[in-house]
Amino acid sequence: MKTAKEHLEKFGIRPSIQRVAVMDYLLKHRTHPTVDEIYSALAPQIPTLSRTTVYNTLHLLYKHGAIFVVVIDGITAHFDGFTHPHAHFLCTECGKVYDVELKDSSFTNHNAPENAAEITDAQLYYKGVCKECRNKN
Amino acid sequence: MKTAKEHLEKFGIRPSIQRVAVMDYLLKHRTHPTVDEIYSALAPQIPTLSRTTVYNTLHLLYKHGAIFVVVIDGITAHFDGFTHPHAHFLCTECGKVYDVELKDSSFTNHNAPENAAEITDAQLYYKGVCKECRNKN
DNA sequence: CGTATCTTTGTAATGAATTCAAATATGTAA
DNA sequence: TTACATATTTGAATTCATTACAAAGATACG
Numbered sequence: 001m002k003t004a005k006e007h008l009e010k011f012g013i014r015p016s017i018q019r020v021a022v023m024d025y026l027l028k029h030r031t032h033p034t035v036d037e038i039y040s041a042l043a044p045q046i047p048t049l050s051r052t053t054v055y056n057t058l059h060l061l062y063k064h065g066a067i068f069v070v071v072i073d074g075i076t077a078h079f080d081g082f083t084h085p086h087a088h089f090l091c092t093e094c095g096k097v098y099d100v101e102l103k104d105s106s107f108t109n110h111n112a113p114e115n116a117a118e119i120t121d122a123q124l125y126y127k128g129v130c131k132e133c134r135n136k137n
Numbered sequence: 138m139k140t141a142k143e144h145l146e147k148f149g150i151r152p153s154i155q156r157v158a159v160m161d162y163l164l165k166h167r168t169h170p171t172v173d174e175i176y177s178a179l180a181p182q183i184p185t186l187s188r189t190t191v192y193n194t195l196h197l198l199y200k201h202g203a204i205f206v207v208v209i210d211g212i213t214a215h216f217d218g219f220t221h222p223h224a225h226f227l228c229t230e231c232g233k234v235y236d237v238e239l240k241d242s243s244f245t246n247h248n249a250p251e252n253a254a255e256i257t258d259a260q261l262y263y264k265g266v267c268k269e270c271r272n273k274n
Numbered sequence: 275c276g277t278a279t280c281t282t283t284g285t286a287a288t289g290a291a292t293t294c295a296a297a298t299a300t301g302t303a304a
Numbered sequence: 305t306t307a308c309a310t311a312t313t314t315g316a317a318t319t320c321a322t323t324a325c326a327a328a329g330a331t332a333c334g
Contacts, residue, residue, distance in 0.1 A: 077211055092257070100251075103247055104248060107248075107261075110240050111261065113237045114237075116263065116266070121263070121264040124245075124248065124260070126245075128253045129254050130253060131254045
């Protein structure tokens, strides 16, 4: 696996300590963390870290295509360092966001909006109940 | 076109004045309005109308499958009274949300999440710049 | 008519996200 | 190295969509 620093440089982003830490966290934690989860995890290592920096960094990473932003629950943004085409599944019971492998990823092109001059992002979301939650009841 | 009242009854929702007004607005305005747009449009006709009622009503309609909720810009929810399968396209310049006709709508089944016990919703979002905005520059 | 239930209302609270200006760090040229 | 411009980080204050909640009002049903 490429290091976070290499990742950033690949996307033309200057690798500051904070940026490397955020990128590294996203590469190592495929759990679609929120800003607060990222901030809380990194704050002990970087005591001066500010929430604003986490926001700034995530915006920057997104703008350069280094991460996905997953706004699936309508409340909080989740972040994903895995940028190969894939969909997401939100379990509305436990709130977890799962990756969904695409067996057919050609649909995004087939269905592209006619009145679009440019498409920068395409996301496929599922909502429902995951098997773990269903088995609990 | 079916009336808003008939629509609500079809989905098992009691047609109060406020609910009919919201449903009617969504059926007649295919612009994916926000809560505030709906509230502002209806407040003159229903002077006692509360924003909370609009929220309550939209939640209820969504729960009964009478409308779509489109959270595409990550900030504000947009509402859609047209519930046949279709995708959405957000122009990041003007903020408009467009309907996207699906030429191939079978992808949702093909790509359904493996660890889902139940799927309640599937949404396909595009982001980019619409032709009108591109032509302005 | 009376009571239980459903619906609406408005205020207050929540909390994710943004704004902004000051402080700090980094890169570059002399 | 030093000096200066630029880039980045920080934290406090603010914004604003959404939710919580309890009281008021409307509706259904015996």
